[in-house]
Amino acid sequence: MTISDAQTKKLLEYDGPIQLKQLAMNFALNRFKTKYVANPSDEVVTAYTKELNTFFDKYESIMKDDYEWITSL
Amino acid sequence: MQLTLEQTTKEIESGALLHIAGSEKLLLRLPKGNWIGGSTEYFLTEDGGAVTDQLLNVTSIPFDEYKVSSYSADTIENIAADAYDRGFTIVILPFNSRVHTKYALDSDEFEGLFTSPICGWIAGYNIMSDRQVAVSANGVEGKVSETDAVALHIRLPEGRNARIGTINIFEPDTDSPVITFKENSLDVDSCFVDGEEVNFAGYLREMNVNTNLPLVGDYSGADVSISFKEITTKTVHLYAPVKAGVAYRFAKDVADYESAFQAKLAPIDHKNYVFACNCILNFLYGRMQGKDIGGLYGPVTYGEVAWKVINQTLVYVIVE
Numbered sequence: 001m002t003i004s005d006a007q008t009k010k011l012l013e014y015d016g017p018i019q020l021k022q023l024a025m026n027f028a029l030n031r032f033k034t035k036y037v038a039n040p041s042d043e044v045v046t047a048y049t050k051e052l053n054t055f056f057d058k059y060e061s062i063m064k065d066d067y068e069w070i071t072s073l
Numbered sequence: 074m075q076l077t078l079e080q081t082t083k084e085i086e087s088g089a090l091l092h093i094a095g096s097e098k099l100l101l102r103l104p105k106g107n108w109i110g111g112s113t114e115y116f117l118t119e120d121g122g123a124v125t126d127q128l129l130n131v132t133s134i135p136f137d138e139y140k141v142s143s144y145s146a147d148t149i150e151n152i153a154a155d156a157y158d159r160g161f162t163i164v165i166l167p168f169n170s171r172v173h174t175k176y177a178l179d180s181d182e183f184e185g186l187f188t189s190p191i192c193g194w195i196a197g198y199n200i201m202s203d204r205q206v207a208v209s210a211n212g213v214e215g216k217v218s219e220t221d222a223v224a225l226h227i228r229l230p231e232g233r234n235a236r237i238g239t240i241n242i243f244e245p246d247t248d249s250p251v252i253t254f255k256e257n258s259l260d261v262d263s264c265f266v267d268g269e270e271v272n273f274a275g276y277l278r279e280m281n282v283n284t285n286l287p288l289v290g291d292y293s294g295a296d297v298s299i300s301f302k303e304i305t306t307k308t309v310h311l312y313a314p315v316k317a318g319v320a321y322r323f324a325k326d327v328a329d330y331e332s333a334f335q336a337k338l339a340p341i342d343h344k345n346y347v348f349a350c351n352c353i354l355n356f357l358y359g360r361m362q363g364k365d366i367g368g369l370y371g372p373v374t375y376g377e378v379a380w381k382v383i384n385q386t387l388v389y390v391i392v393e
Contacts, residue, residue, distance in 0.1 A: 017294070018293050018294025018295075019294065020293070020294055020295075023237070023239060023295055023379055023380070024187040024188070024190075024237070024380050025187075026292050026293045026294050026295035027181075027187050027292060027293075027295070027380055027381060028187040028188075029293040029294070030292040030293035030295075030316075030319065031181045031187070033293060033318075034316075034317070034318045037318065051187070051188060054185075054188045055187075055188055058158065058159070058188060059234060061234055061393075062234055062236055062393075
């Protein structure tokens with residue numbers, strides 16, 4: 001399970017209902033959305049991609065639903 | 074389980090790894106050992122909600138690899154970096170301490186916070202007492218502290234995962250205006266109500282808002298409760314910080330807290346829960362003394378930690 005910068009950018013710019021299941025994912029998205037609104041740069045996107053991939057790498061078994069939702073955007 | 078001082082001492086002397094909640098005076102009398110603790114006199118137990126300074130709430134943590142660390146306001150930012158790659162952390166922060174404020178306001182920026190399962194609670198005291206202080210306890214060092222947080226970092230065996238869950242019985246009232254804030258803060262003077270800047274304390278008084286109910290913020294799809302602590306002439310003091318950029322609404326009223334928790338608990342398979350805590354405002358406003366919410370027991374607290382400091386929420390960790 002790996003997310004690309006392009007998928008991360010879609011997530012940061014997505015304006016519809018959020019369907020994440022893990023609260024930490026909601027908190028992380030909220031943190032990076034705040035950063036991205038203030039500074040819509042590649043650096044913010046890449047930092048969030050790195051964090052998302054850490055989530056999926058460490059907690060593959062409980063992150064499947066969130067991964068599928070993000071990659072469906 | 075609720076144990077006497079003597080029973081708890083025996084548990085500690087057995088070498089078991091323990092999480093202990095109880096009054097400051099009892100925590101001070103416990104021997105050194107493999108335990109962390111924090112102060113409270115409020116508990117949710119199998120026999121219902123209880124208030125006591127005579128018993129300790131003792132939870133055995135059934136894992137062998139762990140480390141206990143104390144953190145000041147200057148070092149708490151390292152908490153996630155210190156956590157094991159595969160494991161979880163229980164943190165206890167004394168209410169109104171610098172380390173509590175630092176964690177509440179700045180934890181978003183702690184390295185690796187959201188990729189490490191971190192749960193815990195804010196230690197408090199009996200609200201009827203004007204002499205007690207909130208403390209954390211590092212049993213390994215034999216240190217009880219009003220200023221430092223304590224954390225139990227646990228490493229899990231291969232193939233096992235910790236899942237932190239929350240039960241928030243509050244939902245945003247769709248009739249509520251949208252409240253936003255200029256900056257992250259525990260103490261708020263002005264806010265925006267549907268985009269118009271007002272003094273928040275004055276607005277709450279003018280609209281006769283029921284401040285027993287929390288603000289509910291939309292944190293990118295998650296409803297997070299932030300509770301009112303005190304409203305002075307011009308300032309609203311909160312138990313957890315509001316965040317700039319988050320849209321908050323006042324919460325819908327909950328008629329029966331006990332039933333609301335039971336309904337949300339029913340579908341959760343919580344037989345393997347390792348730790349749980351619930352908010353003192355739920356205990357008090359929900360009149361939960363003597364009531365059994367059905368399955369997740371532990372200390373009643375001055376704030377809960379599920380990565381961030383949140384309020385009026387039951388937090389638990391299950392190891393799968």
